[in-house]
Amino acid sequence: xxxxxxDWVDERVDITPLWRDIADHEVPEHxxxxxHFSAFVYCFGGLxxxxxxxxxxxxxxxxxxxxxxxxxxxKSVYYLQREVAxxxxxxGMHHWGASLVIVMLFLHTLRVFFQGAYKKPRELNWxxxxxxxxVMLGLGFTGYLLPxxxxxxxxxxxxxxxxxxxxxIGDGIRTLLAGDPSIVGAQTLTRFFAIHVFFLPAALxxxxxxxxxxxxxxxxxxxL
Amino acid sequence: xxxxxxxSRRQFLNYTLTGVGGFMAAxxxxxxxxxxxxxxxxxxxxxxxxxxISVDEITNEPQRVEWTVDQVDAWYxxxxxxxxxxxxxxxxxxxxxxxxxxxxxxxxxxxxxxQYPDQFYCPCHGxxxxxxxxxxxxxxxxxxxxxxxxxxxxxxxxxxxSKSRKGA
Numbered sequence: 001x002x003x004x005x006x007d008w009v010d011e012r013v014d015i016t017p018l019w020r021d022i023a024d025h026e027v028p029e030h031x032x033x034x035x036h037f038s039a040f041v042y043c044f045g046g047l048x049x050x051x052x053x054x055x056x057x058x059x060x061x062x063x064x065x066x067x068x069x070x071x072x073x074x075k076s077v078y079y080l081q082r083e084v085a086x087x088x089x090x091x092g093m094h095h096w097g098a099s100l101v102i103v104m105l106f107l108h109t110l111r112v113f114f115q116g117a118y119k120k121p122r123e124l125n126w127x128x129x130x131x132x133x134x135v136m137l138g139l140g141f142t143g144y145l146l147p148x149x150x151x152x153x154x155x156x157x158x159x160x161x162x163x164x165x166x167x168x169i170g171d172g173i174r175t176l177l178a179g180d181p182s183i184v185g186a187q188t189l190t191r192f193f194a195i196h197v198f199f200l201p202a203a204l205x206x207x208x209x210x211x212x213x214x215x216x217x218x219x220x221x222x223x224l
Numbered sequence: 225x226x227x228x229x230x231x232s233r234r235q236f237l238n239y240t241l242t243g244v245g246g247f248m249a250a251x252x253x254x255x256x257x258x259x260x261x262x263x264x265x266x267x268x269x270x271x272x273x274x275x276x277i278s279v280d281e282i283t284n285e286p287q288r289v290e291w292t293v294d295q296v297d298a299w300y301x302x303x304x305x306x307x308x309x310x311x312x313x314x315x316x317x318x319x320x321x322x323x324x325x326x327x328x329x330x331x332x333x334x335x336x337x338x339q340y341p342d343q344f345y346c347p348c349h350g351x352x353x354x355x356x357x358x359x360x361x362x363x364x365x366x367x368x369x370x371x372x373x374x375x376x377x378x379x380x381x382x383x384x385x386s387k388s389r390k391g392a
């Protein structure tokens with residue numbers, strides 16, 4: 001049945017070469033944990049991607065109930081966690097996944113660093129990786145405010161103060177982020193929500209695509 | 225490949241990989257899907273009865289009665305206004321009709337159109353109902369106006385949920 005469906009599409013669109021290009025490539029022996037168990041360090045990048053997928057999915061589902069408004073944000077989070085079936089689990093996935101994705105990113109970075117896998121010709125991909133790291137930190141920072149509880153509020157207060165400590169343009173950056181020179185409030189929450197669900201994910205997808213295309217183009221770095 | 229039942233190593237690995245991948249994807253998606261479809265699976269609670277009008281005031285002519293109910297909409301609680309057309313029918317029984325047109329949900333009025341002084345009239349598409357709430361053939365509505373559950377206690381009329389009726 002599936003084979004027939006695939007054949008039907010393939011006959012018309014010729015997708016086999018397309019998907020071969022994406023999926024069908026050999027995993028070098030030194031990267032395969034079945035050959036050398038220590039090769040599990042090569043899994044960190046894939047695990048980062050896996051957790052990112054969980055973040056995207058759970059985040060999409062959370063926005064079905066969440067409202068980015070100071071009157072209702074906390075109430076809607078309370079409702080979705082207490083009253084909606086599996087709310088605690090879906091929110092838990094997003095909450096814990098947010099920390100886990102940073103951990104995985106960090107381990108992936110350490111592996112690339114200590115293996116010297118960032119060296120020529122892969123410098124550009126290292127730079128993209130660092131940008132991805134910043135985007136992830138931005139997602140963590142903006143997402144932290146969204147439940148609109150005390151911890152969220154004061155953590156954001158601190159984060160904005162740090163941003164404001166930038167020489168010369170500090171106050172401008174704070175106002176740009178918070179939507180107001182002195183208040184952390186209604187405009188801050190909507191801005192952080194927009195950044196968290198539209199702007200940064202868009203940047204994330206673009207950078208990830210670039211990151212993966214470069215891996216396929218340059219191949220995995222050779223054995224140590 | 226002589227034996228058709230034989231599973232090649234490649235096939236076996238494909239099956240295992242698909243199985244494990246599918247299991248992981250299902251484990252990931254199941255809570256999210258259940259979370260998303262929760263409103264569909266929520267039980268509908270029966271509404272409470274509200275005192276709306278003294279029985280003495282009910283006449284043979286439909287009159288508009290309004291009352292408010294407490295509505296809990298997830299994290300938002302509010303008071304919502306309800307309306308009914310109430311009158312005594314020829315047997316002396318109380319009838320409380322919902323004013324929501326069964327065509328597309330506009331609000332009907334009693335005797336608001338001069339041409340049809342003893343019918344309910346919907347201004348949106350000209351839907352009409354006779355006094356007992358039954359839709360007039362040839363006008364847009366396909367079912368009679370819903371009827372409110374009612375009971376009389378200590379001289380007061382209490383109304384509950386409205387129940388839709390089958391098409392005439």
